[in-house]
Amino acid sequence: MIPLSHFMFISAVLFCLGLYAVLTKRNAIQVLIGIEFMINAAILNFVAFGRFDKATGGGQMFALFTIVLAAAGVAVALAIILNVYKHFRTINPAKIDSLKD
């Protein structure tokens, strides 16, 4: 039986990789991929913790919801990226700095 800590470790690594990608990549698609990494790290955690709730299967349920939400989120995010590209003629987040005053 694989101990819980291994799941946690993999999940943490996955989350960190996602976070790293989100913070450093110069392409919005890659940032989006980083976000997916982080969501999947969370899903992995849900599934791993779901082992302790065999009766109701709450963890599996949440994982499913999250996958759906992530899919919807990706759809929305891609639409946003598309619009950003239309507006700025770039999807490099380092060059999109009109949030500052």
Place this chain on the structure above:
Amino acid sequence: MGVLSFSAGTLGAFSLIALAFPFISLFTILWRSKDSLGHIAIFNAFISFIASFIVFCCVWNKEVIHLQTGWFTIGENVFTAGILLNNLSVLMMVLVSGISLLVHVYSLMYMKGDPGINKYWAYLGLFCFSMLGLVVSDSLLLIYIFWELVGFSSYLLIGFWFTRDAASQAAKKAFIINRIGDIGLLTGLMIMYAQFRTFDVVKLFGPMGLVDSASIIDGIWISPVSQMPVVWLSVAGFAFFIGAMAKSAQFPLHTWLPDAMEGPTSVSSLIHAATMVAAGVFLLGRVYPLFDSLVFNVIIIIGVLTAFLGATIALTQNDIKRILAYSTISQLGFMIAAMGIGAYGESIFHLATHAFFKCLLFLSAGAVIHQLHHYKEHHQLEFDHQDIRLMGGLGKKMPVTFISMCVAAAALAGLPLTGGYLSKDAVLITSFEWASGYHGFKKLVPYVLVLTSWLTAFYIARLIFKVFFGKLRYEGITEASSSMSRVLIVLAICSLFILVSFNPLSYEGSWILAGFTGSGVKPFEVFHSIVPIVVTIGSILMVLIGFRIYAKRDGRTFREKGFFYRFSNRAWYLNEAYNLMFVKPVERIAHYSYRFDKLIVDGVVNLAGAGMGVLSRVADWLDRYIVDGAVNGAAVLARHTGNFARQFQSGRLQHYLITMLTLVVGFFILTYFI
């Protein structure tokens, strides 16, 4: 003289016309063009003379005209201003305007081509106006105003060639010494007002006036309105006399007159003949009833001393104008002394004859100077054209000047057939008659006067012989132009006896003397025959001696050294004495005050300034580094904080995320470990 008759008001108007026209000349100073100004000024002087002459003819020996009007009111005291025309004032009027007319005509040629000629006519007009105003005023206050104006305009005229240092110094000297006299007159004025509450000359000094009716009881001088210790009566007399001393150049205030020779000669002539120096004698005449015996004694002493002093100094002067200046001082001494002995009429008589012959002397000297000056410029020579030692033989080349100057000199020396003979005899004989009633120093007075008149004959003979006799030095010198010569001729005729009396040998027939009340001394017939003979013989002897020494030049001459020569030549060392007594101490005080000012006052001021400088530097440092430092420090802090905080708002999404992450992680780390 009885042909003309006018009402009092008309005569007053005439005298105002006589005043106003010279005043109009003052405005010629505004003219830019200089061509016809002289004719305007002469016209004004002529009108003034005509008006004066009409007034003279109508008033002389007739009723006194006194017109006055309210001038201003202070509290309940009404001050009046007006015209007083009596024998004294109309005689002075006609003298002043007549002499001034002649001087105007003479100046036309004499001052021709002077760059400041418009100023000259203006000042001359002001001068005549002031003197005429002084003469006709009926109020002491008005007299004082015109008195000051006379002093001021003489200052302007003496310093007319003000670019020459000597002229401007002489003008200042005349002005300052006259200020001393002005203080005297002002003091007299204040005492009179304090005692009598009026400035009106008629009320004060007229027949049965306030001065006459004021009584002295137990050492208190009582007038109808006030009273004061009797010493103030003498003080008032002295005060007026000091005023007269300064204006009429009496010792010790005479030193300005010789220096005043720096002005144009025509001006000197006017000053010496009728306007300036006559003012002092005139003032004495106006306030005559005021003097008590003490003041009279002082007047006699000063007058006799001045007459003697002037004559002795004139003996050795070499400048032609200075000789004449000292002779004026001497003659003024005669007039003042005559006033002192009570010979009021004789004094005025001498003033009148003196006006003509002294004017003539100056104008003749002016003609000589003028011609020599032109000769000098024409031949490009360099010599002092006023030094009589360098003249000689001019008599043949300048006959008109020569003869008229001889007439004037004879009048000055008191030789018969001249006006001067009559008036001088009048003074001398009266002085003998007066002295016969006294003992002590008063006995000496007539003898000193006789001695002085002999000296006068000598020095004027010296002048004539040195200038007009002997070898001619300057070939080709010519007679003065005809307009100048004509003036000389008119004056020469006026200097003769015929103008003042039909009898050439006795002054008693003179109409001028008849116009004034007599001296009141007991006549001694013996003096009337002896004195003229002795004086005339002495004078003729003096002239002969002068002729031997100066005209023939046979080697006999005076040594030009020795104590007496230097004493006389340096004018009794009075200028030096004044320098030592007044000028030097004043300069020393000024020097010390300057040093005090420089060291102490300036030191304190500078120290305070330096202290303030240090204090302000400290304040500056405090302000710059503490106050500004705090303000600037706050600003710098805010700027750095702002800049630091701004970095977080880069607008980039990922930077925000990093910030958020850092904060969240940091927060967790903090809560976990603490």
